[in-house]
Amino acid sequence: MHPSHLGPAEPLYGAAEVEAAIQRMAVAITRDLEAGALHRPVVVLCVLSGAVVVVGQILPHLHFPLYLDCVQLSRYGAETRGGDLVWGLQPRADLRDATVLLIDDILDEGLTLLALQEFCRDAGAAKVCSAVMVRKRRPREREVEVDYVGLEVPDRFVFGYGLDARGLGRNAPGIFALTED
Numbered sequence: 001m002h003p004s005h006l007g008p009a010e011p012l013y014g015a016a017e018v019e020a021a022i023q024r025m026a027v028a029i030t031r032d033l034e035a036g037a038l039h040r041p042v043v044v045l046c047v048l049s050g051a052v053v054v055v056g057q058i059l060p061h062l063h064f065p066l067y068l069d070c071v072q073l074s075r076y077g078a079e080t081r082g083g084d085l086v087w088g089l090q091p092r093a094d095l096r097d098a099t100v101l102l103i104d105d106i107l108d109e110g111l112t113l114l115a116l117q118e119f120c121r122d123a124g125a126a127k128v129c130s131a132v133m134v135r136k137r138r139p140r141e142r143e144v145e146v147d148y149v150g151l152e153v154p155d156r157f158v159f160g161y162g163l164d165a166r167g168l169g170r171n172a173p174g175i176f177a178l179t180e181d
């Protein structure tokens, strides 16, 4: 489906490709975290709002004990360029000594994930792992450690599968790049 109400856009990945990538991440995450999770459930943190789709899809494929919690952090709003980080919801789970799995939809400049990793460490997490559905191919001022990456996208503004284009398009069944932003 071409989401024509969002203006000209180029399809990058279809739904089947995104779902296969999410599956592959789930297999790798399960392989790495299942043993530790038998001692203490992993805290999965869904980074609202964009990560709801990837988290919803990956959860049934994570075969180990886990708690699901959410955190809300935003720096794009309705824009296609990032600004200051604005905190919304903070997680309610106790992160002290926990293994935390952060799941976000996209790694772009990386400032969101860096802030979240720091937040989890400051909250006393024993181990912080990060998974992103897509990673943008671009240089970054600060290197960001990401343990699991679904797909790579070019350095263009993308939407679909939870990612918005000026608030819309989170429900687009694939990943698209805006032709003009």
Ligand SMILES: O=P(O)(O)OC[C@H]1O[C@H](OP(=O)(O)OP(=O)(O)O)[C@H](O)[C@@H]1O
Binding pocket: 047, 048, 049, 050, 051, 073, 074, 075, 076, 077, 082, 104, 105, 106, 107, 108, 109, 110, 111, 112, 113, 164
């Ligand atoms: O790597 P960065 O450049 O920091 O950007 C990545 C962040 O940008 C988007 O969030 P956004 O601020 O758009 O909030 P949203 O999830 O509510 O759309 C996305 O969901 C990531 O969390």
Ligand SMILES: Nc1nc2[nH]cnc2c(=O)[nH]1
Binding pocket: 076, 106, 107, 108, 109, 156, 157, 158, 159, 163, 164, 165
């Ligand atoms: N929707 C969307 N959000 C982002 N946040 C950072 N980069 C992007 C992007 O390309 N698309």
